[in-house]
Amino acid sequence: MQTEDTLVLGGHTFHSRFILGSGKYSLSLIEAAVKYAGAELITLAVRRANTKEQESILDFIPEGVTLLPNTSGARNASEAVRIARLARELGCGDFVKIEIMRDSRYLLPDNAETVKATEILAKEGFVVMPYMYPDLNTARDLVNAGAASVMPLASPIGSNKGLATKEFIQILIDEIDLPIIVDAGIGRPSQACEAMEMGAAAVMCNTALATAGDLPLMAEAFRQAVEAGRKAYLSGLGRVLLRGAEASDTLTGFLHD
Amino acid sequence: MDNRFFVDSAHLSEEALRRKHALEQDPSCRTDCMTYLPGMEQISPELRERVLTEMAGYDYSRYTGKDVLRALQHDRCTIEDLKAFLSPAAAPFLEQMAEKARLETRKHFGNTVYLFTPLYIANYCENYCVYCGFNCYNDIRRMRLTAEQIEHEMQVIAESGMEEILLLTGESHAQSSVEYIGEACKLARKYFRMVGIEIYPVNTEDYRYLHTCGVDYVTVFQETYDVQKYEELHLAGHKRVFPYRFEAQERALMGGMRGIACSALLGLADFRKDALATALHAFYLQRKYPHAEISLSCPRLRPIVNNGTIRPLDVGEKELCQILCAYRLFLPFAGITVSSRESRSFRDGIVKIAATKISAGVSTGIGDHEQKYTGKDTGEGGDEQFEINDSRSFRTMYQDMEQEGLQPVLNDYLYV
Numbered sequence: 075m076q077t078e079d080t081l082v083l084g085g086h087t088f089h090s091r092f093i094l095g096s097g098k099y100s101l102s103l104i105e106a107a108v109k110y111a112g113a114e115l116i117t118l119a120v121r122r123a124n125t126k127e128q129e130s131i132l133d134f135i136p137e138g139v140t141l142l143p144n145t146s147g148a149r150n151a152s153e154a155v156r157i158a159r160l161a162r163e164l165g166c167g168d169f170v171k172i173e174i175m176r177d178s179r180y181l182l183p184d185n186a187e188t189v190k191a192t193e194i195l196a197k198e199g200f201v202v203m204p205y206m207y208p209d210l211n212t213a214r215d216l217v218n219a220g221a222a223s224v225m226p227l228a229s230p231i232g233s234n235k236g237l238a239t240k241e242f243i244q245i246l247i248d249e250i251d252l253p254i255i256v257d258a259g260i261g262r263p264s265q266a267c268e269a270m271e272m273g274a275a276a277v278m279c280n281t282a283l284a285t286a287g288d289l290p291l292m293a294e295a296f297r298q299a300v301e302a303g304r305k306a307y308l309s310g311l312g313r314v315l316l317r318g319a320e321a322s323d324t325l326t327g328f329l330h331d
Numbered sequence: 332m333d334n335r336f337f338v339d340s341a342h343l344s345e346e347a348l349r350r351k352h353a354l355e356q357d358p359s360c361r362t363d364c365m366t367y368l369p370g371m372e373q374i375s376p377e378l379r380e381r382v383l384t385e386m387a388g389y390d391y392s393r394y395t396g397k398d399v400l401r402a403l404q405h406d407r408c409t410i411e412d413l414k415a416f417l418s419p420a421a422a423p424f425l426e427q428m429a430e431k432a433r434l435e436t437r438k439h440f441g442n443t444v445y446l447f448t449p450l451y452i453a454n455y456c457e458n459y460c461v462y463c464g465f466n467c468y469n470d471i472r473r474m475r476l477t478a479e480q481i482e483h484e485m486q487v488i489a490e491s492g493m494e495e496i497l498l499l500t501g502e503s504h505a506q507s508s509v510e511y512i513g514e515a516c517k518l519a520r521k522y523f524r525m526v527g528i529e530i531y532p533v534n535t536e537d538y539r540y541l542h543t544c545g546v547d548y549v550t551v552f553q554e555t556y557d558v559q560k561y562e563e564l565h566l567a568g569h570k571r572v573f574p575y576r577f578e579a580q581e582r583a584l585m586g587g588m589r590g591i592a593c594s595a596l597l598g599l600a601d602f603r604k605d606a607l608a609t610a611l612h613a614f615y616l617q618r619k620y621p622h623a624e625i626s627l628s629c630p631r632l633r634p635i636v637n638n639g640t641i642r643p644l645d646v647g648e649k650e651l652c653q654i655l656c657a658y659r660l661f662l663p664f665a666g667i668t669v670s671s672r673e674s675r676s677f678r679d680g681i682v683k684i685a686a687t688k689i690s691a692g693v694s695t696g697i698g699d700h701e702q703k704y705t706g707k708d709t710g711e712g713g714d715e716q717f718e719i720n721d722s723r724s725f726r727t728m729y730q731d732m733e734q735e736g737l738q739p740v741l742n743d744y745l746y747v
Contacts, residue, residue, distance in 0.1 A: 210621075249621075310401055310411075328677065328679065328680030329648040330676070330677075
């Protein structure tokens, strides 16, 4: 019997494995991501959410889409915790993506502070999705801290450079029981497909779409790539013939009975 | 149930015989094997539930040669691949499995093979496990070594060159208390660089105490993961409590032990399901305690004193080899120990494929190392738990392993 393939995060079920990031925002990007890429989870940078009367990004979020507020701009755990609580006050729900950067050049996440913030927010009932540099020990600490997923970066954020950390993401996929969502650096549908083939639970993209020539077409390409990769993963990759000669002496010749 | 294990003896009183027969024949006389006894620590059942659920859902007849071929092509062995490797469909692919297993073993362990010896210090037992030579109804010579005797045995073993020792007892809290075992471990640290124990399961605090006495490796055999079969084979005593035994390794790690070993006694129940459960038990433990050193043993049933009907018929060498290859492919990092129950030719072959640790200079009797090592008769010893098959001495084993192109390693850990 075929069971439905869904992504479960903090008790919430999603059918799409494409998540829209928040770096570059426009109404047309959100529209394309939802309509053509099938996004059901959309990141919102709380620091950019306009809380005044004027046009707010919150107004753009279509029905049936879950908001994933992030803590971008936070430089340490306590700032991230404050931003997360603020997001909840704003009515953004219980999801939070933790982003803590002490480095403005590469925007690399601070793993140690991320673990601290995850622990605090998970205890407060948030569905915590931490962005991190793919390190196995940190990932384990995040699991113990109560994270709902682990979100390793593929390459520096916004770089469109693809799966530069592939080997390490694979280790997280193999060793961590939570969904591993590849975040940051995916620049092409083929890279999203590859991450999904490896067993990633979802991918998050923003720049790759936002900077595309034809936004709707690229959004659709991403949807297809993510689905293709997922299907390949579920079906189990096929046989690849190894090069090299077979051993002439049998290893099991000593067995009796 | 199959009663090939039951043996009465003349030494039992009528009352004892009545009780024994009632336990054997009337399940209502037995306690609930899933209920903890007073004083037994309870920890999270999560790991146990995961293992038993996977095991219950494992229908190995569903796997085909295609599944095995696909599993052979994978870089990493998934739980599904493991199930394929353990299925009858994998039998024609044994040579390919062995080749892949050898690569994994060499990748993670080089050409090393660890040597150790077990030392039984007591054979008193409060359990009635129907297949075991130490069971409380079996008429054997019982013995518990004194501190002086233990030290003497250790000196004899240490003089042979061995650096790692595994201390074993029968399962009697009364006759071999935790303190008695702790003192033996302190003695062992004087003569050996690495000390493991294979004793009755204890609570976390007792493992912590034993760790301070110098132990850092705990082996517990679950015997079988099939609860129904477990209930039928372990009729009385604290060992009857299935979950407490299952959780022993986890408590050992919580108590600060560096490593643990898991095992089923292959041949007691459906060996494919038991092998799957053993591998998953180790796998989930490793995931929960990533720092832990994990190893597996793979004993088959052996004949015991007073019962010649026990034979490991179900699990032949080919099946055992298949299981060990599957273990290696699924848990490339795990140590695999092969017992002296197995033949010399099997052990020489399997260390080239999957096993990483073998015993040498083995006696499963009590207090007879000097006799066995030097030929000097030291008088009465305690009877053996089971018959061994490969009786090579430490020196012979060391040389044989070198001749096989392997590097014997006596110890690879520094107590800190």
